[in-house]
Every structure is written in C-alpha cells, then in structure tokens.
Amino acid sequence: MKDVVIIGAGPAGLACAIEAGLRKLDYAVVEKGCLTNSINNFPVDMTFFSTPDLLEIGNAPFASLNFRPSRRETLNYYRTVSERHDLNVNCYEEVVDIKRKDNAFTISVKRLNVLEKSYYAKNIIISTGYFDIPKKLNIKGEESPKVSHYYTEGHQYYKMDVAVLGANNSSVEAALDLYRHGANTTLVHRGNDLGKKVKYWIAPELEKRINDGSINAFFNSELAEIRPNSIVINNNDSGAVEIKNDFLFALVGYMPDTNLLEKCGIRFNPDSLEPEFSEESYESNIKGAYLAGSIIGGRQTGKIFIETGRFHGKKIIEHILKERKQ
C-alpha cells in the first residue's frame, strides 16, 4: 500500500513527487503518456512565455541559453530533474478507474492500453491538467480527419490550403508557422481583432502578414461548415463565403477531463468544472484525495499554469504528513 499515488506526470505532478520523495513517503506517479506528456504534445518549435526560473521545480536550476526556454529545453529540464530525484514515474499507464473503500484507494491502470494492474494507496493526487479534451465546435464536418485540435509543425502543409480557428497565442503562432512553411494560410476568428493575451512580440508580425496579404484573415466570423475540400465561413457583415481548404486547425481551447473526479466522488461545478478543494491543503471533499496543477481551474485553463501549479505539491505533502501523525 503506497502512501500516495500521483496521477499525471506534468510539472505539477512531478513537483508533488519530488516533495513526497524528500519527505520519505512511499509514492508512485502514474502517467498515461510519456513524461510531461502535455508539453511533449505542444508545437515542436514553441517557446514558453515564462522565463526558465518560473518553470523550475524542486529548487533545481533551469539553465537555458534563451531568455524564454524552448519546448525541447523544457522537456530536457523536467527529464533531468526526474532523473536526479530518481522519481518513481510509471509512463504509458493510464488511470481508468479509482475506487475508495475503508480509507484507501484502488487505482486501476491500463498499461499501453491493456488493463494490467492496480495500485493501492492511502492518498491520491489528481494532477491530470486540461490538455486532453479539445473544445467542440458543434458544426457539420467537425469529425472529418482533416480537422485537428493540436498543432505540431508546418512542413507537411507546404502549398496546401490551411485554416486556423481562433486568435489566441496558439492560433496566432500556428498561423505564422504555417505561413513560414509555405502553406496558403487563413485565420478565422469570431472577435474583431486579435485576443488581448496574444504575446506582445508576435502580434505585430501577424498584423503585418495580414496587412500585406500573406495571411488571409476573417474577423467577426464563425466557421459554419467543414466540407471535404472547402470550409464555409459566416461573416457578421458580408454573410457566408466558401473557401478552398485542405486542413483545419481548430485551436479554440481545451477543458479538463472530469471522469476521474466523478469516479472517486470529487464534487465539481458542472458549468465551470472547478472541483471543490481546500485552499490550505488542496484536499478535495473526499478525504485523502487531493488536486494539484491546472485541473483546479476547470474551464478557466489560464487560471493555474506551471508558474503557480508547481507550488501545490509542498502543501499537499505537508497535509498528508500532518494527517498521518493524528
């Protein structure tokens, strides 16, 4: 029986694991993909907006040659920290069920998609983030294989007609990257200008590309339908227009998976998806079940990020130790 099982090896889960190890708790981290799976799935050449010091966990210095670290450097940093702390991380093990009985948890895991084993623990920490469920568009054609909710890199779209939905950082960066890789790029956004949170160093470049016609942009516009070789865009002023389209990136956001919360009885607001928890200990309404990292923000995915979620582990592990003494 473990003292604690940590579900999810993102920055928040790893910070919990470091703290558990330092305080001599018997723990395991269970991760459905690779180490820092969400970051691994970010665009290949992306750069973080945070400076390296703000992404550090376990007081391990993050030395980067850049003012803002790249995805590759950040993956390398979390891998090195995990190695140095000899973290007990079990990759490609997806938690599919959690049951609580007699003050203990049974955590059922599928390893590489095969239902293989269970962990038993006195406490659990759910740190599964929000990157697994893309927001739906609810329009005709959405299930087409040409639609993707994750952008990786641009080379394969050379000379193709590609549309990007949204005008947040992810959409703007994807549109610029597609343009740089020779795609005929269109940005579609329901607002009348770029999102206010778009990084100040990339917004001017997009504006320039739109103004000189290198990137087509439809503002005040909704995507109405996805067809095999085209998309239909509804502009608030000029009405419907159909344009050629081979691929579509619907980068309109993500939301946390509440499945595991439901399985172990953790209450959450059905609209905002924010779980119930104590601000002091991060314990949920279920004794021994804790929450760490960005899952806490529910649909507000910008509420908790690496810079803030990395501190949850210390409070959680302190609370687990305090409860053990009583």
Ligand SMILES: Cc1cc2nc3c(=O)[nH]c(=O)nc-3n(C[C@H](O)[C@H](O)[C@H](O)COP(=O)(O)OP(=O)(O)OC[C@H]3O[C@@H](n4cnc5c(N)ncnc54)[C@H](O)[C@@H]3O)c2cc1C
């Ligand atoms: C493009 C982009 C750029 C960003 N830049 C920054 C930045 O510069 N600075 C910053 O602070 N934040 C940034 N963020 C936000 C940041 O990445 C997230 O807030 C952060 O990853 C949340 O950490 P986490 O550990 O809570 O969740 P995650 O990193 O999402 O980790 C959750 C982990 O849980 C795993 N998991 C999920 N379900 C299960 C299951 N059932 N069983 C087992 N494992 C499971 C996932 O595979 C994943 O590895 C950015 C986000 C994006 C999308």
